[in-house]
Amino acid sequence: MNRISLILLAAGSSTRFALPVKKQWLYQGEIPLWLHVARAFEAAGDFRDIIITGHPDELEYMRQFADYTFVPGGASRQASLLNALNQVQSEWVLVNDIARCCLDREMLRRVLSRCGEADCIVPALPAVDTVYEEGRPIDREKIRLIQTPQLSRAALLRDALSRDQEFTDESSAIHAAGGKVLLVEGSAKARKLTHPQDLKHLECLIPPAAQTFTGFGMDIHAFEPGKPMVLGGVSVDAPVGFKAHSDGDVAIHALIDALLGAAGMGDIGEHFPDTDPRWAGADSTRLLQTVLERIQGCGLTPLHADLTIIAQVPRLGPYKEPIRRKLARLLGLSPARVNVKATTAEKMGFIGREEGVAVQAVATLGIYDWSRKV
Ligand SMILES: Nc1ccn([C@@H]2O[C@H](COP(=O)(O)OP(=O)(O)OP(=O)(O)O)[C@@H](O)[C@H]2O)c(=O)n1
């Protein structure tokens, strides 16, 4: 069987799923769904290689979980698939949507066992409901609902998908290119996860583990006279602001690093390089929102944060509570789960000499519990 490469498509944006987490990042126990599916296929077949598409912003992160070949996805399923096909050396390629997350081994066997009998072997189900097309009932016996995994001749599939036409699956592309498509019996188990309500019908899914992850962040900024000071998203009355590429909100920067640390997603400079003009003068609350979307999209959720601001000047007593409330709102947490402390440096060092401010932050993330939404 190792003349077959496996492609798993996991670069979608989960628009129809409408939860903060993307479908491919729903945790199954301690691992994300895309890895759970990859392991299920790896255990069920002897593939020459396993190629997984991921959103370009998530690819490095995906590599931290496993040693497969990861390929950046494109703007559509077809574009992602073409990127992955460029890595394929074998004659045959099996393509599965990560969204079809429950592997029916019997169905996989039915597909693989017909290898060579057509250019594309496709699992399909009959329609069991009455079917209307444009307001009129049609003969449902003529209808077949197409699933994945589909087994295709790699070279033909590459050519078929490279035409200037959008296809929703491999079999339609191969059919349009004049190739032979063979339908085999599909499986109700291979239902596609498209909307949150599909979660109830996917019996193979297991709830996420009750794990938490902690990260630490630290940032320092020098004062810059004449600039407005913003700390923790709150305007502070001071004759100086912070020298920085962005608005210099040192508290939010420390918090972002703590969140990225807990997620295992690197540091703020990797996400918002200070060479990138997009972030010049940026409102740091926007950076925090972007980071939160990335973290939540990948299946994690903030639980708690604690910050210590070390400043000789300005005096921060009156600002601690507004900063706490602002950060809690941004994190989607109760103020009871966000703490903001302030201390001076006892007139020592650069902080004591009133040259700048340092902030330390600790943040805790949990795994998003999608099973409570079912
Ligand atoms: N640009 C894209 C779009 C989709 N996919 C993958 O193709 C499969 C089928 O796509 P779909 O179920 O439509 O997923 P999404 O595109 O994420 O969903 P939506 O259309 O609701 O945004 C999914 O496993 C998805 O991750 C992909 O790799 N690259």
Ligand SMILES: C[C@](O)(CO)[C@H](O)COP(=O)(O)O
């Ligand atoms: C490939 C597929 O799963 C076959 O039914 C389906 O066409 C994917 O559609 P989507 O809109 O990209 O989810």
